[in-house]
Amino acid sequence: MTSPADAPTAKYQSADFDKTPPTPHVRIPDRLHHPAVEAAGKHGDYSSQRKHPVFFVDLPTHSISMTIGWLDPEQSSNMHRHTYETVLYILEGTGHTEVQGRKIEWKAGDAVYIPVWAWHRHTNTGSGLGSLPRLRKRPIASKPRRGGPPRGGSEEERRPCRGRGKVMARNVPFKGIIAYPITPLRQDGSVDIDKFKSLLDRLIGSGVHGIAPLGSAGILPYLSDEERESVTETTVQHVAGRLPTLVGVSALTTERAVHHARHAEQAGATAVMLIPMSYWKLTEDEVFKHYQGVAESISVPIMAYNNPATGGVDMRPEFLARLLEIPNVTMVKESTGDVRRMQQLVKLAGDDVAFFNGSNPLALAAFAAGARGWCTAAPNLIPQLTLDLYAAVENGDFALARILYYRQMPLLEFIVQGGLPRTVAAGLDLLGFDPGPLRSPLLPLPEGDRNRLSKILQSLSQDQL
Template sequence: MKKFHGALVALVTPFIDGKLDEQGLKDLIEFQIKNGTHGIVPVGTTGESATLSFDEHKMVVDITVKTVNGRVPVVAGTGANSTLEAIELTESARESGADAVLSVVPYYNKPNQEGIYLHFKEIAEQVDIPMFLYNVPGRTVVNMLPETVARLAELDNVIGIKEASGSLEQVTDVLRSCPDDFIVLSGDDFTAMPSICVGTKGVISVVSNVYPQAMAALMETALEGDLVKANELNRRLFPLMKLMFAAPSPAPAKKGAELLGKIKDGTPRLPMAPIDDATLARLQATMKDLGLL
């Protein structure tokens, strides 16, 4: 199994005139790998998976796997609030050659903990591919509790979790409840460094879309135990971390990638709106302070 540690980018999906920009996606992936990103996570929340058709979803994963060509792990987003749809997306990612999948807690339906457990259990039993759970209660409404994660960690295919509750208490409870080889990744850039201090292995990062080299360095430094240097890097990047969520994600990340010249158009699909002028000015100023512009 590949090593799922460090800074894995929650990759944005580039569009031109509302359609998938295939060459732009390939260029983004090359930019990420050149700058030290430890893994590629296409078609997650930041990749606007909720507004992609099944064919577009499959195309993004296919292109990502072929472009990466084994250089870093590919963890394809395959979550859905329909268990049958999540199975279909997971099987598609397996056929495309993804190294693992990322499956979010069912949103909108508001299942109880038993429903969450049975949802992921069914996916894991139906499709033979390593799976990361994805807990993001700010988007799904429902919080997957550590005891549910621990039950799921007993299943062969469930190898880890992207924990985006923003709670170090919950992260620590998950780590205490699960086997030592269960991989816990932060789902928020701003908790990534402190989470490593309690035992996580990295982050699935939005900031990496704009500054992959720095996020990779931050994770490497923290994992090596150099907390003085890691704190310096974390504080330097913190304004950019906050700006990535100054408007609904992934609009700031896509605009940042556009400002870098890495994608032609940073406009997200509706219902996500582009960032306003004030946020744009702050983003430009912060990127200049970091030497990116």
């Protein structure tokens, strides 16, 4: 005879509520009513984390909870996830919710389901308020982040990945062509935010797969804290969830890197990129503590950036594999130009290690080595060729990929050799987009090099311009 414990467990969904067996015992709590929910005031911490007002329904529930919130016109929440499943019911307004890269359009009267641990963000695209009551199942698993508990029941995605004998956390929201915009300046030397928005529109419209401000091409080391924060906020607000954003937060000191990383997370960046920068030569233990300090201060994923030519610190593949053991250090950008390092990283950290190529001349070889994407400023000048190369690789057509790579190789080599800020700025100017002056001590591209760049771009005109 089968005991009740051995009997198969029935699985029910929300539409089956009338079919569940009446086995529970009724226990009536004293409090069954929460009057005037919004009059009690919004929840401060939760509202700050979500970037919109959130009101908690305070009732003695054990397996579900409910909150009420809204988004102002054109406002987006932060990208976040929960340790519980969620159902949204839209009282008013129109907008969309991104769930793990999938975009769900909604309007008043719709309901949206968000699975446990799914990365998501809400955007109000209408002219009025978007009202979003949420019914939630209580957390089914506690996964505290390093340095503290999950913020508001949310935390970074965990994707099992084998590396150095351990299972590591991986949230990898990027794949494909991640475009690095330059930072345009006005003639008075200040950052030209309007031109920066136009440049973002050019890149997004070209079809790239991610936007990464404040990289080498974006002259991060030459910008003040206020300028960096303005570029970060402008990027997140202007991209508005259309693409994932990867914000550079590097600094000489851990304190400043933490400051910029926290600001990027609060602004709504999908992830941050961090390169160790040093005047004195840092030990590996010092670099590790630097990454660990930043990682423990935020919950969004971090891309470790290895570029000794600009940062002054060279991180060996063995050390990069060690960095990936920090829970939210989930990606590596390798820019040494040595494909053997990428191959060694795969050997050390596992076949599904998320590494990205940052060396333009190595584009094809890096994809062949297993790069998940290409972090590059080249889409400012030749977006379609970079996208076509990636598409050919994804389709397994390496014969076409080789043709596309060799077609753009002269430009890729030129912009690296001449320095990204000055060569990309000169290229944009030749294409009719005035990027303004460079930040001193950087000087414009010499006339002879500018003429050479012009000829390279003209030779690509049949493919791109």
